[in-house]
């Protein structure tokens with residue numbers, strides 16, 4: 001899996017519908033951008049979902065980045081620490097089934113867009 005997050009940090013997106021600005025790592029995307037971001041990042045080659053055997057950590061990272069969220073922002077949404085998300089992404093910590101369920105609730109729309117499953 002290749003996710004070039006460094007390339008994204010500080011990158012500015014402007015919503016063509018409401019004109020709101022979104023800066024990756026600083027602000028959060030508006031509802032319109034939330035919807036368009038995954039496809040845009042895939043098209044730009046920033047995230048690649050073609051690999052079939054993604055680890056759970058790689059999936060978490062894909063979900064997070066396709067949502068336009070930093071570690072901190074993603075962690076806050078699901079009520080865990082930033083370091084927990086970091087450790088999941090880097091296979092240093094296992095993710096509980098109950099937490100997977102929470103992620104599915106908040107980020108189910110992203111899973112659908114990326115065509116991946118947490119199971």
Ligand SMILES: [Zn+2]
Pocket residue numbers: 015016017018019020030031032033
């Ligand atoms: Zn918008």
